[in-house]
Amino acid sequence: MFDRPDVAAIMEALSCDEIDQLPFGAIKLDKDDRVVFYSKREAIASGMGERGQVGRDFFKDIAPCFATDEFLGLVAEARSAPDFSMELYKIGDFADSEAELHIRLFSTHDQALWMLIERESDMVAAN
Amino acid sequence: MWAELGLQTMQEALEALIAHSPDCIKIIDHDGYLVKMSPKGQVAMEVNHLGAIIGAKWHELWPMSTRPLVLKALDEARLGRHGAFRGFCPTAAGNPRWWQVDVSPLGVVEGRASHFLAVSRDISHLYVDGSQVETLRAMVADLSAERERLLEAKADEEHSERLRLLGRFVGSIIHDLNNVLAAMQSASSLLRRRIDDGVSADILDHVDQAVTYGSQLTRQLLDLSRRDEGSVESLDLADVLERDADLLRHLVGRAITIDFCRGEEVPPVLASSSRIRSVIFNLIANSRDAIGGEGAIRIELNRRTVADPSERLQPGEYVELSFVDNGCGMPPEVVARLGEPFFTTKGRGKGTGLGLASAFELAELCDGTVEIESQLGVGTTIRLILAASAAYTQYALSDNRLSSIQGGDATILLVEDSDMLRQHIGEKLKSGGYTVLEAISAKSAIALAVGAASIDLLISDLQLDQGSGAEVARELRNRYPLLPMIFVSGSVGEALPEGEIFLPKPVDTNLLNLTVAEQLGRLPGKRLTSAQRARSDRVERRIKAKDLILCFGEWRSLCNDLGRLPSQGEFTSLKPYIERSGYVVEVGGTTAVPVFKFSAASEAVETKLGRPLLGTYITARDEESLGSVTDALQRCLKGIAYHDYLALNARGVSTTFERIMFPLSDDGWFVTHIVGVTKFSEGKG
Numbered sequence: 001m002f003d004r005p006d007v008a009a010i011m012e013a014l015s016c017d018e019i020d021q022l023p024f025g026a027i028k029l030d031k032d033d034r035v036v037f038y039s040k041r042e043a044i045a046s047g048m049g050e051r052g053q054v055g056r057d058f059f060k061d062i063a064p065c066f067a068t069d070e071f072l073g074l075v076a077e078a079r080s081a082p083d084f085s086m087e088l089y090k091i092g093d094f095a096d097s098e099a100e101l102h103i104r105l106f107s108t109h110d111q112a113l114w115m116l117i118e119r120e121s122d123m124v125a126a127n
Numbered sequence: 128m129w130a131e132l133g134l135q136t137m138q139e140a141l142e143a144l145i146a147h148s149p150d151c152i153k154i155i156d157h158d159g160y161l162v163k164m165s166p167k168g169q170v171a172m173e174v175n176h177l178g179a180i181i182g183a184k185w186h187e188l189w190p191m192s193t194r195p196l197v198l199k200a201l202d203e204a205r206l207g208r209h210g211a212f213r214g215f216c217p218t219a220a221g222n223p224r225w226w227q228v229d230v231s232p233l234g235v236v237e238g239r240a241s242h243f244l245a246v247s248r249d250i251s252h253l254y255v256d257g258s259q260v261e262t263l264r265a266m267v268a269d270l271s272a273e274r275e276r277l278l279e280a281k282a283d284e285e286h287s288e289r290l291r292l293l294g295r296f297v298g299s300i301i302h303d304l305n306n307v308l309a310a311m312q313s314a315s316s317l318l319r320r321r322i323d324d325g326v327s328a329d330i331l332d333h334v335d336q337a338v339t340y341g342s343q344l345t346r347q348l349l350d351l352s353r354r355d356e357g358s359v360e361s362l363d364l365a366d367v368l369e370r371d372a373d374l375l376r377h378l379v380g381r382a383i384t385i386d387f388c389r390g391e392e393v394p395p396v397l398a399s400s401s402r403i404r405s406v407i408f409n410l411i412a413n414s415r416d417a418i419g420g421e422g423a424i425r426i427e428l429n430r431r432t433v434a435d436p437s438e439r440l441q442p443g444e445y446v447e448l449s450f451v452d453n454g455c456g457m458p459p460e461v462v463a464r465l466g467e468p469f470f471t472t473k474g475r476g477k478g479t480g481l482g483l484a485s486a487f488e489l490a491e492l493c494d495g496t497v498e499i500e501s502q503l504g505v506g507t508t509i510r511l512i513l514a515a516s517a518a519y520t521q522y523a524l525s526d527n528r529l530s531s532i533q534g535g536d537a538t539i540l541l542v543e544d545s546d547m548l549r550q551h552i553g554e555k556l557k558s559g560g561y562t563v564l565e566a567i568s569a570k571s572a573i574a575l576a577v578g579a580a581s582i583d584l585l586i587s588d589l590q591l592d593q594g595s596g597a598e599v600a601r602e603l604r605n606r607y608p609l610l611p612m613i614f615v616s617g618s619v620g621e622a623l624p625e626g627e628i629f630l631p632k633p634v635d636t637n638l639l640n641l642t643v644a645e646q647l648g649r650l651p652g653k654r655l656t657s658a659q660r661a662r663s664d665r666v667e668r669r670i671k672a673k674d675l676i677l678c679f680g681e682w683r684s685l686c687n688d689l690g691r692l693p694s695q696g697e698f699t700s701l702k703p704y705i706e707r708s709g710y711v712v713e714v715g716g717t718t719a720v721p722v723f724k725f726s727a728a729s730e731a732v733e734t735k736l737g738r739p740l741l742g743t744y745i746t747a748r749d750e751e752s753l754g755s756v757t758d759a760l761q762r763c764l765k766g767i768a769y770h771d772y773l774a775l776n777a778r779g780v781s782t783t784f785e786r787i788m789f790p791l792s793d794d795g796w797f798v799t800h801i802v803g804v805t806k807f808s809e810g811k812g
Contacts, residue, residue: 074775081777089669089772091762100665120665 002118008085008106011114025117031079033058036112045119058115079107151226151247153185154233157240159201161185171249173218180219185245189216200230204243207232213250217267225254304341312338362403363395364428364448371404378408379415383422390429394515396446397629398493406486410450410509413483417454417507425451431512434697436688439496444515453506462501486511532649532797533640534560538579541565542572542587542599543615552586552615555636556643569594573602582607584646589616600627609657611646651692651766652792652799660686663768666787670770672806675787678704679768682789682802692766692792695800708732709804710740712760714797723760726800735807763790763801782809 001007002024011019011026016037019026025042029035038053053062059072075086084107091100100120107113129137145152151168155161161183169177180188186197193214200210210230217223226247232240315334322328368375368387376385396403414424427449433440457465465483483497486509490497494514501507539561543549549565556563564579566572569591576582585603587596596614603610612627615634628642641650648656667683670676681700685693695701695711705711711727728740745756759769768789775782785806790798 077777083779084777086776087772087774089770091666091759091769091771098662100669 002102002104002116005085007104007116008108008114011106011116012108023118025119027053027058027115027117029058029113029115031111033060033113035062042117045117075105075113079111079113081107082109148246149249151249153245153247155185155201155230155243155245157205157242159184159186161188162242168247171218171247173220173222175219189214197228200228201243204230204232205240207235207238207240217271221267221271223251223255223267224249225251308338308341362398362400363393364403364446365389365393367400367403367407368426368428371407375408375411378411379418379424382420383415383418383424385411386423386425388425388427390427393428393430393446394444396493396513396515398489398513402485402489406489406511407448409483410486410511413509414450414452414454414507417452417456419455422453425449427451430515440512441494442689445495446513446515448511448513449508450511451506451508456503456505456507457501458503462499465499483509489513532644536562537583537647538562538564538581539584539586539643540572540576540579540582540603542567542569542585542591542596544568544588544592548588552634552639555639556586559640559643561643568592569596569598569602572599576603576606582610584643585610585612586643587612587614589614609661611648611656611658613642613646648766650796651790652694652794652796654691655686655766659766663789666768666770669772670785670787671772672785674704674707675785675804675806678804679787679789682768691795692790692798694793694795695791696793698791701802704804705729705802708806709802712745712801712803714764714799714801721760721764723757723801731807732803732805735805759788760801763788764798766790766798780809783807 001010001022004010011028014022019037020040022039022041025045026037026039027035027042028037035053035056035058043053056062084105086103086105088103089101090103091098102118102120104116105113106116132140145165147167148165149167149171150165151171152165153161153168154163161181164172164174164177164181174180186194186201189197193216196212196214200212203210211228213225213227215223215225227250228245228247231244232242233244234241311334315331315338319328319331322331372385372387379385411424411426418424427447429447429449431445431447433442433445436442487497490511490513495512498510498512499507539556541549541553541556541563543552543565544567546567549567553563553565564575564582566575570593572585572587582603585599587599589596596616600612600614603612613630614627615630628646630638630642644650645654646656648654648659651659663683663686667676667679670679678701682693682698685698689697705727706729708729708731709727710725710729710732712723713726715722715724723745725740725743725745733740745760759771762769768787770785770787772785773783783806786803788801788803791800791802793799
């Protein structure tokens with residue numbers, strides 16, 4: 001499902017409980033980048049704690065490593081486009097500098113943003 | 128019927144048959160010994176000296192493979208029946224022949240034959256044509272020579288085994304002999320206190336002299352019988368040669384001169400002193416025998432750096448000990464066989480064929496090899512190449528640099544049953560800033576490992592009072608598959624788990640500190656750990672752009688071949704990647720506070736970023752898309768590659784950016800440069 005092009009529409013159709021059971025993390029931001037949904041899986045994997053992030057500014061309070069002018073500019077400029085999507089591979093997140101992340105971002109019709117995060121378990125770090 | 132011809136006619140017929148038949152007609156006695164052979168039979172068998180085979184066991188004149196057939200035919204004849212077989216047997220001159228053999232009993236009385244008639248007919252034409260005979264002849268000659276050699280080798284092996292058993296026996300009684308001598312010495316000393324006459328004192332002097340002589344003899348015997356597995360130590364071969372120079376000159380005699388030549392900065396090797404001395408003496412004795420009269424031997428000691436991996440040597444530092452003589456030299460076919468146990472060119476009783484084999488064995492133990500060059504009539508050069516010891520004393524890091532890579536968040540499990548040694552090593556590690564868990568036995572080590580949050584390195588004695596280092600290694604491998612391990616021991620008699628690092632006791636502190644740092648992956652220019660390689664491998668799977676896959680693949684291959692980070696000079700095909708869309712960052716500053724400076728940047732990268740990069744610095748404040756580039760640089764400083772990728776689709780336009788970054792080491796210790804290669808593309812989505 002993570003790689004499907006229509007994943008944004010599927011996410012919109014799922015309940016919160018169902019999203020919590022997906023094999024990847026999911027975060028939904030409103031048009032002002034405030035967290036409106038933070039999946040249980042992502043809360044645990046990122047080490048941020050359950051649901052405590054809802055209502056907070058994602059780029060400022062939760063993921064400052066993404067809060068670069070260039071990246072925010074890209075997101076701001078593109079999210080209004082109906083076909084906006086972004087895919088990125090990145091190493092290191094807030095909780096674990098060795099975490100290998102595969103991230104997809106999709107805009108919704110109301111300019112909200114779904115962020116899906118797939119983590120490759122870092123067996124070496126666990127070692 | 129033939130009998131009707133009468134006995135005389137029959138006897139004449141038989142004599143004519145024996146005299147003129149081209150077959151090989153033989154009389155064998157009841158016990159299987161050859162008694163007679165017909166004159167034409169001698170011709171057929173190409174026997175020049177009949178005396179050499181008359182009286183021999185008939186079946187032993189046949190090759191091993193045919194003997195069962197011979198024995199079976201004889202057994203048939205012993206039962207009063209006709210025995211027959213076809214078999215291969217070369218003639219006495221070594222020519223291949225196949226024979227049809229018929230064996231009949233003679234002089235049968237009460238079912239027991241006194242003799243046998245054996246008639247062998249040459250039927251080789253049924254097996255080979257003329258053109259194959261020469262080939263077969265050569266094969267038979269080779270086989271005969273090989274058989275001779277094997278018999279000699281077997282005899283030598285039996286002799287060696289007897290010597291080994293004798294050595295073991297001597298070793299076992301030496302201590303008893305020493306006790307006897309000690310008792311005699313005590314008795315002599317007691318008696319000396321009670322006597323007051325000179326004659327008795329003189330007698331006791333003789334006793335004391337005898338005891339002293341006896342002690343010397345037992346010590347020498349002990350040296351001789353000691354198994355050659357002496358403790359491994361860091362050896363400066365120049366010292367070894369200097370110490371033994373007089374003995375070596377004595378060994379070769381006055382007619383031969385020995386010159387010693389030593390190169391600059393020859394590192395030590397890790398080996399058993401007794402073993403290496405034994406090899407040196409053997410090789411010098413070989414040179415002496417090859418010279419045979421007046422001549423010269425040159426012993427050269429040099430450092431050899433191997434940059435490219437080969438079948439025999441991995442890249443690294445080596446010590447090259449060469450023995451150059453102007454003796455008779457050897458033909459290529461002999462050189463090819465040198466190193467085979469028991470192969471010797473010397474006469475029987477003069478050489479065991481174990482000298483050069485022991486050199487090969489030592490080289491293998493020391494991750495090295497033996498090179499041989501020889502020319503008939505000119506001389507021979509034998510190079511013993513041994514891996515340099517990891518004793519870094521000659522290339523030591525400054526204390527500041529060393530302390531900067533120690534400690535941190537690394538936890539070391541230390542297993543040593545000697546309280547004193549455990550405390551000593553533990554203190555050294557703790558003073559370096561490491562967290563140390565100490566265990567005195569295999570069981571306690573395994574228990575500590577299970578309870579620990581994480582372990583980054585195991586240091587264990589190989590021989591423990593309870594359990595062994597290998598046992599600890601085995602258990603920990605299940606839990607920590609990539610855990611680096613260092614083993615310490617006073618001898619190499621114990622089995623070392625494959626591929627692990629060994630440090631001899633007493634452990635040199637500087638060597639221990641550097642080995643620990645190396646095993647923790649903090650000296651990636653010296654050695655990459657399995658964990659570092661695994662992390663970089665995972666990066667490789669994510670790369671999408673073909674160019675980047677190729678570039679990264681080359682870097683990975685170099686890392687795998689070298690076992691460490693390559694230098695810029697070793698990554699010769701890097702330049703085009705940099706020129707197309709890459710950059711090089713030079714690492715400066717200190718390990719704690721590194722400074723990054725662009726030492727090369729392609730026009731494409733500078734254009735994309737909109738500023739010149741060459742000569743500029745990256746600081747913690749510099750950020751690019753996908754977060755701070757300094758995170759990526761910090762990861763590369765640990766010897767691990769980095770990768771990131773971004774693909775953006777909006778309003779029908781697709782933009783992708785991909786980047787790999789990987790470290791290089793020009794100083795052979797740390798990361799000195801970090802290379803970035805990027806790929807931009809933009810198009811309709």
